[in-house]
Amino acid sequence: MGFKVAVAGATGNVGREMLSILSERGFPADEVVALASSRSVGKEVSFGDKTLKVKNLETYDFSDTDICLMSAGGSISQKWSPKIGAQGCVVIDNSSAWRYDADVPLIVPEVNPDAVTGFTKRNIIANPNCSTAQLVVALKPLHDAATIKRVVVSTYQSVSGAGKDGMDELFNQTRAVFVADPIETKKFTKRIAFNVIPHIDSFMEDGYTKEEWKVLAETKKMLDPKIKVTCTAVRVPVFVGHSEAVNLEFEKEITADEARDILREAPGCLVVDKHEDGGYVTPVECAGEDVTYISRIREDATVENGLAMWVVSDNLRKGAALNAVQIAELLVERNLVKPRALA
Structure with a gap:
């Protein structure tokens, strides 16, 4: 007897990806249920070679459901999780609603799997921010080897991180540029087509944005509270795949060659680092892939025990659905x- 799994927010980008990944990886589920708001009831979504009809999250009975993958947004999660x-169903939530709750574990399985046992306090487990997930997958093995003191990261985040509306806006603006139509800006604060925007999420009092703060807070919670982290988050005109330029300062000496060898053996990491044209990974190559790609590993001579590297991953997969x-x-x-059906 397998598990009964619900996917809440099944009509969104990440919800659809969750259904796809559950099928791809052969998760041991006897039944998978697609849930969304009342507006989406009756819509059809794909689960492998099957089609599921969406049910109403607000009226669904979870008493016989084992796991709920929640991707319906923070306010919905705060209310329903x-x-x-x-009701005894374990919620794995993709929003920011529970990430900073001391009673809710924030988990990337390659990084801090043992912390998952803390879910019993609330029956909720938090999924990290998409940009943090790929970052800590790359940092964890290096931290274990040489102890990271400081991280400086600049993100190049795709529009899919802003949902379907973000992807539609890039498409529509790009088309408008080519046919000389007026360019409408709705989702983003400035034009995104053929542009970059150094602003994701709302501004905080210290001048950082909430997105940048998330990277700091989540890295400390999952990896080590003593690590110093600073981040600049930038939206770029890419449909899928987040990239990050990462500078690291370590307590112990570590060479670029040693870092490559460590990362080649690390779970969830794939090193593609040739010093030649095209000897690195870009978002186009990472789309649809599960691993976090690491390229451009080199020593940073401006600090003692410093390294720089380039980290790329599919934000809809490792940054969200796959991790869940x-x-x-x-x-x-x-x-x-x-499975409660066995109880």
Whole structure:
């Protein structure tokens, strides 16, 4: 007897990707249920070679459901995740609603799998921000080897991180440029077609944006509270795939060659680092892939024990849907969740 899994927010970009990944990876589910708001009830979504009809999240009974992958937004999660957890169903939430709650584990399975046991306090597990997820996958093995003191990261984030509306805006603006139509700006603060915008999420009092703060807070929570982190988050005219330029300062000496060898052996990482034209990975190559690609690994002579590198990953997969499914797999592998149908 397998598990019963619900996907909340099943009609969105990440929800659809969750359904696809559950099928691709052969998650041991006897039944998968697609949930969304009342506006989407009756719509059809794909699950492998099957078609699921969307049901209403607000009226769904979770008493016989084992795991809920939640990708319906922060306000929806704040309202419904505690109610779902109270019915005995474990919620794996993709929003920022629970990431900073001390009673909710924030998990990237390649980085801090042992922390997952803390889910029993609320029956909720948080998925990190998309840009943080790929970053910590690359940082963890290097931190274990040489202890990271400071991280300086500049992100180049695709429009899919802003949802379907963001992708539509890039498409429509690009077309408008070519046919000389007026360019409409709705989702982003400035034109995104053939442009970059150094602003993601709302501004905070210190001048950083909430997106930049998330990278700082989540890296400290999952990896090490002593690491110093600063971030500049930039939206770029790419449909899928986040890129990051990362500078690291370590306590111990570590060479670029040593870092390459460490990362080649690390789970979830794939090093593509040739000193030649095209000897690195860009967002086009990472789309649809599960791994975090690491390129341009080199020593930074401006600081003692410094390295620089380029990190690229599919934000809809490792940054969201894949990581959520991997957390569900971790629960199953460690026997932390059992099918309630067997109870």
